Amino acid sequence: MLKMRLRPEEIAALNLRELYEEHNYLFFRMSRFEEYDFYAGKKDFLTSKSILTFTDINGKLMALRPDVTLSIIKHAKNSDGIQKFYYDEKVYRVHKNSNSFREISQTGIECIGNLTDENINEVVELAILSLRTLAEGRKYILDISHAGMIAELLNESENRNEILKLLSEKNIHGLKNINAPEKIIELAKIQGNNDIENLKCFEPIIKTLRKYKNEINIDFSNINNLNYYNGIIFRGYIEGIPESILSGGEYDNLMRLMGNKNSKAIGFAVYLDEVRK
Amino acid sequence: MINIALPKGRLGEKVYKLFAASGYEFPEILDNNRKLIFENQELNLRCFWVKPFDVPVYVERGAADIGAAGKDILLERNPDVYELLDLKTGFCRMAVAAKNDFVDDPEKVLRVATEFPNISQNYYSSLGREIDIITLRGSLELAPVLGLSDVIVDIVETGTTLKQNNLKVLNFITDLSARLIANKSAYKFKSEKINEIIRRLNP
Numbered sequence: 222m223l224k225m226r227l228r229p230e231e232i233a234a235l236n237l238r239e240l241y242e243e244h245n246y247l248f249f250r251m252s253r254f255e256e257y258d259f260y261a262g263k264k265d266f267l268t269s270k271s272i273l274t275f276t277d278i279n280g281k282l283m284a285l286r287p288d289v290t291l292s293i294i295k296h297a298k299n300s301d302g303i304q305k306f307y308y309d310e311k312v313y314r315v316h317k318n319s320n321s322f323r324e325i326s327q328t329g330i331e332c333i334g335n336l337t338d339e340n341i342n343e344v345v346e347l348a349i350l351s352l353r354t355l356a357e358g359r360k361y362i363l364d365i366s367h368a369g370m371i372a373e374l375l376n377e378s379e380n381r382n383e384i385l386k387l388l389s390e391k392n393i394h395g396l397k398n399i400n401a402p403e404k405i406i407e408l409a410k411i412q413g414n415n416d417i418e419n420l421k422c423f424e425p426i427i428k429t430l431r432k433y434k435n436e437i438n439i440d441f442s443n444i445n446n447l448n449y450y451n452g453i454i455f456r457g458y459i460e461g462i463p464e465s466i467l468s469g470g471e472y473d474n475l476m477r478l479m480g481n482k483n484s485k486a487i488g489f490a491v492y493l494d495e496v497r498k
Numbered sequence: 499m500i501n502i503a504l505p506k507g508r509l510g511e512k513v514y515k516l517f518a519a520s521g522y523e524f525p526e527i528l529d530n531n532r533k534l535i536f537e538n539q540e541l542n543l544r545c546f547w548v549k550p551f552d553v554p555v556y557v558e559r560g561a562a563d564i565g566a567a568g569k570d571i572l573l574e575r576n577p578d579v580y581e582l583l584d585l586k587t588g589f590c591r592m593a594v595a596a597k598n599d600f601v602d603d604p605e606k607v608l609r610v611a612t613e614f615p616n617i618s619q620n621y622y623s624s625l626g627r628e629i630d631i632i633t634l635r636g637s638l639e640l641a642p643v644l645g646l647s648d649v650i651v652d653i654v655e656t657g658t659t660l661k662q663n664n665l666k667v668l669n670f671i672t673d674l675s676a677r678l679i680a681n682k683s684a685y686k687f688k689s690e691k692i693n694e695i696i697r698r699l700n701p
Contacts, residue, residue: 317578362686394584412689438686442580460687463560 241307331488368450503565505550520698563684611641
């Protein structure tokens with residue numbers, strides 16, 4: 222009865238929470254704001270550089286949370302083991318097209334600590350299962366890429382930003398025009414699932430890639446934020462929804478910045494507002 | 499069904515001819531009528547004319563799966579789409595032009611009239627030059643003649659219009675042509691059909 226009164230994106234969020242509970246992820250609830258200083262040094266890790274701020278009663282500058290991951294890492298207890306969290310929260314970001322702040326619903330998981338390949342595989346599998354849950358019979362696909370591999374190939378290039386932009390557009394004629402390295406052009410051409418066995422960077426998750434062969438698409442035009450991600454990155458699409466609705470990857474760099482030198486991390490977020498459109 | 503957004507006007511007609519020559523024909527499309535949407539049921543394609551400047555919007559937001567847009571418009575709007583093919587038609591260049599007797603004073607803020615404020619800003623930022631942008635919607639050549647601006651940033655095809663108004667090209671910013679763009683999500687699910695279109699357009 223209750224479910225009947227819920228909006229589609231609320232039902233979707235509940236279905237996802239059920240999925241993450243089944244896999245022993247713990248629900249993580251957090252405050253909607255943090256001290257502004259917390260974000261100031263970490264802007265490279267934020268999708269939108271603008272942060273909505275206000276002054277607290279004691280004069281401290283506060284920020285409405287633009288991102289969940291940073292807060293989870295901050296508040297998670299420093300422990301040696303593996304911690305698995307899921308969340309269902311709002312974040313506040315500048316929307317690309319409207320030039321004003323928006324409240325965005327975000328559900329997702331983070332897996333941090335002494336991760337093994339087993340954990341990485343589980344998160345990629347959960348990303349696929351999340352898409353399956355949301356797709357409700359429609360086709361869906363998880364684009365998989367590797368930030369470390371792209372960064373390594375770009376190290377030698379001077380016009381790094383230009384190459385990255387063209388790669389993200391699958392702009393092969395543009396890459397050829399600026400004489401981009403041949404290896405980058407090869408990377409830009411890869412699509413589908415024929416290459417999963419040949420790409421060394423995907424070895425740790427080969428088990429999952431084989432299992433879900435028809436639901437994945439190797440695609441290095443998926444670059445996302447190379448400051449944030451250092452390993453596997455992925456992005457999920459559902460047929461009929463014009464924007465990606467799931468995005469995530471391995472972000473050990475962020476753990477290092479937050480002082481957890483030996484920790485690894487992987488996670489993803491689902492943008493439920495896109496489901497409803 | 500693949501939805502195709504074509505830019506209304508001269509460039510769009512050139513692009514349509516490429517489509518037609520590759521076997522993608524839409525009856526009635528070149529007739530002088532007011533219809534906006536055309537279907538080829540046999541090939542399961544639908545195509546529509548939109549304002550050239552709007553093509554990236556239709557594609558980015560998924561109303562069209564693919565579209566043809568001038569590189570000038572892509573550079574100006576910077577949409578989040580795939581750029582899959584240079585259609586090698588509608589060649590022209592983005593250029594800076596000024597009156598024949600114009601002498602630049604690097605200490606002054608340069609007044610730039612243009613239909614492409616983002617392209618202009620990016621170009622002059624890369625040179626470290628401070629500019630004052632005057633956004634206009636056409637008849638750019640008037641601006642320097644009337645003293646509204648020092649220079650213009652505009653598309654130059656043959657240069658005849660510039661010459662007739664006693665203007666000259668100072669610098670070329672970039673080469674332009676029509677490009678085939680695709681919605682990122684649509685390309686995931688219709689890549690086979692879209693790749694087939696690309697193969698046929700790109701002999």
